[in-house]
Amino acid sequence: MNLTFRTKSRHGYSVKFSPYFPHRLACVSSQYYGIAGCGSLFVLDVHPGEIKLVQLFDWNDGLFDLTWAENNENLLVTAAGDGSIQIWDIAQSQNPLKVLKEHTKEVNAVDWSQTRNEHFVISASWDHLIKLWDINHNQSLATYTGHDYIVYNACWSPHIPGCFASASGDQTVRLWDSRKPDSGAVVIPAHKGEVLTCDWCKYDKNVLFSGSSDGFIKSWDIRNPQSPLCVLSGHKYAVRRVRSSPFSGAVVASASYDFTVKIWDVEKQTCVDTIEHHTEFVYGLDFNLHIPGQLADCGWDEQLHVFHLPSHQPGAL
Template identity: 70%
Template sequence: MNQTFRTQARHGYSVQFSPYFPHRLACTASQYYGIAGCGSLFVLDAFSDGIRPVRVFDWNESLFDLVWAENNENIIVTCSGDGSIQVWDVAQPQGPLKVLKEHTKEVNGIDWSQTRNEHLVISASWDKLLKVWDVSKDQALQTFQGHDHIVYTCCWSPHIPGLFASASGDHTLRLWDTRKPEGYVRLIPAHEAEILSCDWCKYDQNILFSGGVDGLIRGWDVRNPKLPTCELRGHTYAVRRLCASPFQGSIIASASYDFSIKIWDVIKQVCVDTIEHHTEFVYGLDFNVHVPNQMADCGWDELLHVYNTSPYT
């Protein structure tokens, strides 16, 4: 399958497949490249005969990231340029069920824990803070401070409850643990440039990947991160998003400002495929956890693609 959907004068920022349905995905996109204007959340069904919108929600500020709930097939959480987090119900056509606002600047990243029964959400903001939420409550449960610059991305460990990573413009990755009173666990000076993205290996609880403005992707063993476990070179501009394969521990995908998506073998440290179907920055990227070798991406050219790639072994 190779299908395309246009995000209707909105520039794509994030895309994610549903953890419940193999055909469903969602995308956040914003007017005027996210600098000004409104944002939209597109809920889509992708089949062999095309991509159809199920629901489109609008917000009065840019929408930058999204995550599906792990405890309800209809709930999506988004984050926006006004410092707020929105909770949406796909089954209800009205506005958000809840809006949570504690960040004082843009919220750029959001993630839902897959390892805990508390259904925790983490948010990353331009105000240099990370916050942990239970979206059924009205206030953040915890706030984590330590980065010296914008926090671009946050991601829960898929293996270890309470552990999450963050990537920042201060050139560092940081590890945090909600179970520790001080929260902070480790600092990794991972790049000599702003770090825009990070993701955990789905098959090794100790491996974390980072992507930066320097165009590099690096792997880190968080137990001893003095030197990277791999360094992947090939992008000519910033790496905006990383996504580790849910099916193969050696495979990771990257989306870049050089308009391309690349698939990498981190063991061999080589690029095994380059996908070039965008004409602007590529911002969103995801693997379908239900369908091996199926991916989705979105970019500033207003295009969202769902496609099947070759098996990489």
């Protein structure tokens, strides 16, 4: 079953399921394709036959990414075009609990640590920098330099404490130890185009996936990243988001500027399904941590969809 929610004059950039509730998700969006105008954070609940709006929050610049807190079911962090990140309590005020601003350009990505300090968040920006935050403090704890171009994505390892990966327009993926900001990063020359996204395998702590403007998805063994473990080919345009399944180490999903979402069998290195329910760039994509085979995506066509993989459809054999 495919359920749809319209983000109404807002173009979707990122969608994430709650780590606490199987029915809850959130989406960030921007007016005018993120070029101008404000942004909105939608908090949504999935009910039988419909998606209901729970809360709507507005910010005075575009919102490009979000992450749920790992220690509070009501906290969310969003990334904004004005260089700030916002901490929201969805059970309270319409205004953020806190706004942290040190980046000098748009913030593309935020991610909340799952393994180290429960208050730690990283942010990645157009200013080529990655910053480490403790949400209880008003200044960043560390700044990570080395990328030569926009940092599009940064994500914590779900297995290795203090480790995170980043993806950049400088065509590299980098691996960082958050405890050693001055020691630099392991650099992986990953693609021949800008690297727009990365995600960790949930079943093997040494495997990382990357997606690029060159249309390819690659997987890497971080212990020996000289060449990719696999290369997935099939998207016609840039891969904007890659997400590893929380229920199978062999399944990866990707969202692309070719208006599609593709499901891949990594072991066979083949595309097993193509979902074509968008009419514009698909930007956001996420697996539900609680319901096998359920995903959500969002795009520039003002549509957010919640759907199941074909093999997990009700009544499927």
